[in-house]
Amino acid sequence: MAKHNAVSPLLQKSTRPSFLKREGTRTVIASLVSIAIGMALGSVIIVLVAALNDSITMKSAWEGVRLVFFGIFSTGRNALGGLTFGFNAVSIGDMLFRATPLILTGLSVAVAFKTGLFNIGAPGQFLMGTAATLYVALSIPSEKVPAALIWLLAFLAGAVAGALWGSIPGLLKSLLNINEVIACIMTNWIAANLVTWFFDAHNELKNAAESGKIGYVCKTSSNGVVTSKLFLDKIFPGSQVNGGILIAILIAVLVYIFMTKTTFGFELKTVGSNRYAAKYAGINDKRDIVISMAIAGALAGCAAALYYLSGNTEFYWSTYQTLPAVGFNGIPVALLAANNPLAVIFSGVFMSMLNISGLQIKNLTTYNEYLTDIIIAIIVYLSAFSLMIRMLISGQLKLFHKKQKTPPQAASPPDPADEESGKEASA
Amino acid sequence: MENDYVIEMLHITKEFPGIKANDDITLQLRRGEIHALLGENGAGKSTLMSVLFGLYQPDGGVIKKEGKEVRIKDPNDATALGIGMVHQHFKLIDVFTVLDNIILGAETTKLGFLQKKDAKKQVLALSEKYGLKVDVNAKIEDITVGMQQKVEILKMLYRKNEILIFDEPTAVLTPQEIDELMDVMRGLAREGKSILFITHKLNEIMAVADRVTVLRKGKFIGTVNTADVTKEELSTMMVGRPVQLEVEKTPAKPGKTVMKVENLCVPSRLYKHDAVKNVSFDVHAGEILCISGIDGNGQTELINGLTGLDRISGGKITLCGREITHASIRKKSDAGLAHIPEDRHKHGLVLGERLEENMVLQRFKEKRFQRCGFIKFDEVRKYADDLIERFDVRSGQGAVTTARSMSGGNQQKAIIARELDREKPLLIAVQPTRGLDVGAIENIHARLVAERDKGRAILLVSLELEEVMSLSDRILVMYEGEIVGELDPKQTTVEEMGLYMSGAKRDGKEETHHGKA
Numbered sequence: 001m002a003k004h005n006a007v008s009p010l011l012q013k014s015t016r017p018s019f020l021k022r023e024g025t026r027t028v029i030a031s032l033v034s035i036a037i038g039m040a041l042g043s044v045i046i047v048l049v050a051a052l053n054d055s056i057t058m059k060s061a062w063e064g065v066r067l068v069f070f071g072i073f074s075t076g077r078n079a080l081g082g083l084t085f086g087f088n089a090v091s092i093g094d095m096l097f098r099a100t101p102l103i104l105t106g107l108s109v110a111v112a113f114k115t116g117l118f119n120i121g122a123p124g125q126f127l128m129g130t131a132a133t134l135y136v137a138l139s140i141p142s143e144k145v146p147a148a149l150i151w152l153l154a155f156l157a158g159a160v161a162g163a164l165w166g167s168i169p170g171l172l173k174s175l176l177n178i179n180e181v182i183a184c185i186m187t188n189w190i191a192a193n194l195v196t197w198f199f200d201a202h203n204e205l206k207n208a209a210e211s212g213k214i215g216y217v218c219k220t221s222s223n224g225v226v227t228s229k230l231f232l233d234k235i236f237p238g239s240q241v242n243g244g245i246l247i248a249i250l251i252a253v254l255v256y257i258f259m260t261k262t263t264f265g266f267e268l269k270t271v272g273s274n275r276y277a278a279k280y281a282g283i284n285d286k287r288d289i290v291i292s293m294a295i296a297g298a299l300a301g302c303a304a305a306l307y308y309l310s311g312n313t314e315f316y317w318s319t320y321q322t323l324p325a326v327g328f329n330g331i332p333v334a335l336l337a338a339n340n341p342l343a344v345i346f347s348g349v350f351m352s353m354l355n356i357s358g359l360q361i362k363n364l365t366t367y368n369e370y371l372t373d374i375i376i377a378i379i380v381y382l383s384a385f386s387l388m389i390r391m392l393i394s395g396q397l398k399l400f401h402k403k404q405k406t407p408p409q410a411a412s413p414p415d416p417a418d419e420e421s422g423k424e425a426s427a
Numbered sequence: 428m429e430n431d432y433v434i435e436m437l438h439i440t441k442e443f444p445g446i447k448a449n450d451d452i453t454l455q456l457r458r459g460e461i462h463a464l465l466g467e468n469g470a471g472k473s474t475l476m477s478v479l480f481g482l483y484q485p486d487g488g489v490i491k492k493e494g495k496e497v498r499i500k501d502p503n504d505a506t507a508l509g510i511g512m513v514h515q516h517f518k519l520i521d522v523f524t525v526l527d528n529i530i531l532g533a534e535t536t537k538l539g540f541l542q543k544k545d546a547k548k549q550v551l552a553l554s555e556k557y558g559l560k561v562d563v564n565a566k567i568e569d570i571t572v573g574m575q576q577k578v579e580i581l582k583m584l585y586r587k588n589e590i591l592i593f594d595e596p597t598a599v600l601t602p603q604e605i606d607e608l609m610d611v612m613r614g615l616a617r618e619g620k621s622i623l624f625i626t627h628k629l630n631e632i633m634a635v636a637d638r639v640t641v642l643r644k645g646k647f648i649g650t651v652n653t654a655d656v657t658k659e660e661l662s663t664m665m666v667g668r669p670v671q672l673e674v675e676k677t678p679a680k681p682g683k684t685v686m687k688v689e690n691l692c693v694p695s696r697l698y699k700h701d702a703v704k705n706v707s708f709d710v711h712a713g714e715i716l717c718i719s720g721i722d723g724n725g726q727t728e729l730i731n732g733l734t735g736l737d738r739i740s741g742g743k744i745t746l747c748g749r750e751i752t753h754a755s756i757r758k759k760s761d762a763g764l765a766h767i768p769e770d771r772h773k774h775g776l777v778l779g780e781r782l783e784e785n786m787v788l789q790r791f792k793e794k795r796f797q798r799c800g801f802i803k804f805d806e807v808r809k810y811a812d813d814l815i816e817r818f819d820v821r822s823g824q825g826a827v828t829t830a831r832s833m834s835g836g837n838q839q840k841a842i843i844a845r846e847l848d849r850e851k852p853l854l855i856a857v858q859p860t861r862g863l864d865v866g867a868i869e870n871i872h873a874r875l876v877a878e879r880d881k882g883r884a885i886l887l888v889s890l891e892l893e894e895v896m897s898l899s900d901r902i903l904v905m906y907e908g909e910i911v912g913e914l915d916p917k918q919t920t921v922e923e924m925g926l927y928m929s930g931a932k933r934d935g936k937e938e939t940h941h942g943k944a
Binding site: 261262266273277279280 | 756
């Protein structure tokens with residue numbers, strides 16, 4: 001601001017509202033509030049379940065509540081059987097590892113949202129990315145080609161496969177005006193079956209060495225292709241963390257710069273906020289919809305690539321009946337972040353933290369994994385209410401008031417459109 | 428009789444955060460009178476009516492029905508008190524018949540079965556009594572807008588409403604239909620109905636209203652007898668300063684042809700036929716050519732075809748010597764076309780984005796505003812601030828204001844600033860003053876005339892007859908997708924234009940010709 005004032009007196013006209021009234025501040029507060037409400041409600045459920053269930057004591061309910069909030073810092077139990085908390089390198093490292101694909105699928109959904117599209121096709125794009133990544137990573141012999149190059153090729157293959165898969169709903173939307181949600185759901189299942197069929201036919205990729213691993217594709221580490229740890233294993237020894245999280249963060253920053261600073265990002269955002277105005281202004285809205293979906297697909301493909309190139313994850317290839325949850329979880333990640341690419345980093349980490357907390361509850365208390373899943377689901381669900389909370393904060397929504405409408409912006413007189421809608425409401 | 432008030436709204440105050448929409452407003456409606464409510468946009472007319480309808484609860488003041496204080500908590504209360512309203516945009520179901528629409532929500536039933544015959548008898552009696560001739564068996568989609576309005580009026584009468592509110596009822600009518608409506612209103616008043624007539628058209632107030640209440644910026648300015656005031660006095664009350672009602676302009680000096688349109692056909696989006704049929708005309712530099720007509724006669728499609736928003740099914744468009752018939756929107760715009768769109772919220776602005784971003788909506792790819800694909804935000808800011816200053820666009824936070832939070836007039840000013848500053852030889856302005864207050868209209872009219880005098884060609888589409896008559900140098904009337912007449916505003920009258928607009932008259936064919944029943 002100070003810089004602007006120095007440049008020209010004209011620019012002083014463009015004042016920013018005070019810190020608390022800024023859109024961004026409100027968004028952050030709203031997300032934090034909804035997280036808090038979610039966790040509080042999760043705790044209530046824990047207590048309720050204990051109250052209704054004789055086999056769960058109130059003591060263990062209290063432990064469960066503490067784990068909902070601080071599970072990530074749980075270090076197990078002490079000699080007396082009480083819960084202990086502290087820095088748990090394994091939990092935090094695992095959290096970052098699991099956050100990696102969530103951040104990327106979250107970005108995938110967020111980018112599409114910004115262009116006015118609901119990318120519910122992230123699971124399919126993730127699967128296509130998985131297949132492409134694994135195929136490239138496992139079938140190029142590492143004796144002949146440097147592993148780093150294979151890694152790069154596999155990563156790119158994942159991104160490209162995701163992009164191609166994502167662009168199909170984009171094309172259908174822009175050419176035939178088919179709703180992208182429907183097209184995405186269709187392509188999800190097509191992807192699930194295609195991938196199963198693909199691995200069914202490629203026995204050389206399956207893990208035959210280990211018994212009990214029937215149905216799994218080899219880890220990429222079997223070909224020596226593994227994401228570098230980038231010294232993160234020194235900070236979080238014993239965990240699954242690797243450099244993927246740094247790559248995901250870097251991609252999030254790049255997406256942020258792309259969306260907010262470039263002409264093309266501006267175009268996409270304009271198409272998303274008002275497709276008609278974009279068209280009027282000479283923007284090729286149809287092309288932009290395809291590109292936006294392709295970018296979204298590429299990000300979901302990257303999520304798959306980083307997840308499986310970690311070298312410590314295996315792919316269960318018979319996916320035709322299930323879709324990867326990490327794809328769908330991109331939706332709450334994006335919602336919680338209000339589609340801001342930088343905020344996606346934090347909401348992605350938060351989601352995976354919940355995951356770890358859930359594991360801790362399952363391991364340390366008498367709550368079983370299903371209950372844990374329900375509690376986590378409630379927290380996720382309420383987190384997605386951040387939009388409503390934001391409207392409550394800025395006074396656009398009044399839940400417990402008498403029937404009254406407030407003009408959207410206080411400072412200016414209501415514009416005719418609002419007046420019209422007011423009149424229409426009187427019907 | 429002097430104080431026989433059916434509805435009194437006394438000292439009504441309604442405050443929204445940061446704005447007093449109604450500040451101590453008193454409106455007293457006598458039985459059997461036509462009472463006009465006059466005010467610019469944002470004067471508080473809608474808020475006041477919403478209070479009367481129970482949509483808002485007033486912060487202060489009381490409402491009395493026949494001297495007794497009443498509380499109107501929701502629209503159902505208002506209906507129970509006999510208050511009915513004809514909305515600017517009709518609330519009719521297109522595929523239902525006239526009769527069905529009238530009885531909808533107030534059906535006579537016996538044992539749960541509809542008694543349509545009784546209802547029909549009642550409706551026919553009402554239509555006879557008040558001279559509202561409609562075909563009760565016709566479907567709404569098949570009848571004219573004027574007829575639809577009659578259906579809305581019958582709806583109120585069928586519900587035995589005593590207080591009838593007409594919200595900008597003449598906006599969609601031809602001059603002939605307006606006269607007819609005025610007669611109906613007089614008849615209703617004679618029968619003892621009380622009419623509240625919301626408008627900003629002074630001529631109509633002078634013609635039909637007994638008294639008029641004027642609001643300005645949420646404040647009560649006064650209630651006067653129309654017999655005691657002149658149009659000029661009313662407009663001064665409304666705006667707060669003397670207003671130039673006529674557009675001041677010198678005769679046009681048309682130059683070379685800027686755009687040539689030959690046999691243009693544009694398909695309709697909804698139906699199989701063409702919405703624009705074989706339309707040909709030229710627009711010259713230094714003239715304001717106006718396309719006039721009743722809403723929905725192909726004007727929108729014509730402009731969409733010209734600007735590229737809709738695809739064209741036949742014909743040829745030449746702009747500045749280049750053929751641009753099937754060029755993309757951007758190519759057409761680059762070839763020399765600026766466009767003030769009809770719907771500023773749909774096409775004109777991205778409401779969720781900042782004002783400065785809207786100012787460069789078409790230009791952000793120009794070298795001036797970007798380097799290697801990165802937007803130069805400081806340049807955008809500088810440019811927007813310059814436009815805001817030159818065109819007096821007012822907003823809360825200057826260039827960073829979200830477009831949505833600006834008032835309608837300033838949103839339009841922003842669009843006009845953007846389009847004029849692109850300095851294209853042809854400016855297409857579609858209803859550039861719709862929904863704006865008198866002050867803003869004055870400003871925009873003056874700008875358009877100034878641009879004309881600079882030698883720009885202006886193609887104006889307007890539904891406001893006064894605007895057409897005062898602003899244009901040449902008038903083309905569109906009826907059912909065709910241009911049926913070319914008129915000289917200095918020689919024609921509103922009545923003659925009305926005949927063309929309703930299809931009763933057309934150039935070359937002087938015999939009467941009724942399009943729609």
